[in-house]
Amino acid sequence: MNPGRETTPKRLGRGLSALFGEAAAPATPAASAPPAGEGGTAMAAAQTVPIAALEPSPFQPRAAIDRERLDELVASIAANGVLQPLLVRPHPTLPGRYQIIAGERRWRAAQAVPLHEVPVLVRDLDDRTAAAASLVENLQRADLNPMEEAEGYRRLAETEGLDHAEIGRLIGRSRSHVANTLRLLNLPLVVQTHLREGRLTAGHARALLAARDPGMLADRVIREGLSVRQTEALAQQRALADRPRRRVSADPADPNTEALARDLSETLGLRVTIRFDGRRGEVRIAYDDLDQLDGLVALLQRAGG
The missing domain is CATH 3.90.1530.10 (Conserved hypothetical protein from pyrococcus furiosus pfu- 392566-001, ParB domain)
Incomplete structure (x- = not known):
């Protein structure tokens, strides 16, 4: 691939x-x-x-x-x-x-x-300014692989004490782009090597960050030639499947509502609470970290698409 x-x-x-x-x-x-x-x-x-x-x-x-x-x-x-x-x-x-x-x-x-x-x-x-100019010149020529770009941002952060927003302003990128690129440094070395050698794109790598075993999933992505969207879906499915099942809260007076909340909890792998007062109600889905939220958002987006 x-x-x-x-x-x-x-x-x-x-x-x-x-x-x-x-x-x-x-x-x-x-x-x-x-x-x-x-x-x-x-x-x-x-x-x-x-x-x-x-x-x-x-x-x-x-x-x-x-x-x-x-x-x-x-x-x-x-x-x-x-x-x-x-x-x-x-x-x-x-x-x-x-x-x-x-x-x-x-x-x-x-x-x-x-x-x-x-x-x-x-x-x-x-x-x-010298470090920023060197980064800009290489980025404009598409000379950097994603890991080199991430390491350039890290150098600016560590040696110059810049935060993500300041780095973004210096090189003309958004704060979120800088932050997401720096997250690639958290990937296992084997996945970083795939990025350096062009077997994976930065989009694939960002999707792999949500996976429990990014290295194993990266091998499958390369072997099967999966797109970034396919990789995102697979990583989120794996992440949700690995979550412990959560306790369901619902109106105990309504067994149908309780059963529905239980079904949703089993599907999402998250704690679901459904409340209904006879006129209106609400559904609450609790998450513990941003990876769980990312997984939930990805499922809702696919359902809406």
Whole structure:
């Protein structure tokens, strides 16, 4: 199974676009239409620096570079040069050196050509902005798998003390998206590996969070090629089936109401209370945690659909 990567809207990093020189005019006609793999950012006023003076950023969220895509970029740069400058910042401790915030792949491809200098945009960024800019650049290019994205958010939370809402504002994502992505770090390592290697999408993984045994269920999802919706349904069924049966409360004077409450409790695996005063009534369903609530909502949505 290879479900493919989920697409994300390219509205990321509002407030960071100026870092990439997006408002500047192209330096040459060719720069307005870069070849595949070079990205679409316009060429801004840049300076050239020796390749040897550059080093990867400590905030790079991408763990690995796709070899095939890198080879394509080497061929493009060999034919056309580096059309889009790298975004760098001065090294915080080594004068005359720079850390790459965006463009590590271009830097590596230029070395393979080989080139001795590359164009760069130098920005004096603090650690927080550098980490956010690196995340945004990779997310816009769809270069990160879900686990790399989650680890990037965790780095911002731990090193900069940011909460989910602050991370979302910094990179142009919602608080709930950041929170849900960070939850992927709670999955077993075997499921995280499936995510890193593209056998599962983030949607599958979020559904597996509700399962009692995510690793076993992940194997079934991959083996049977289940969709995200099918995975959600299966995980919720498993979660509800694993819940202990709850005591039923109902109006003892009405055996029919009591029987109905008991049937609902058996179906849902949750404590159900039905009250009726002769004119109106109410049905209460009690849950102990958010996983139970998620399971209940999923069942109601399927029933309503």
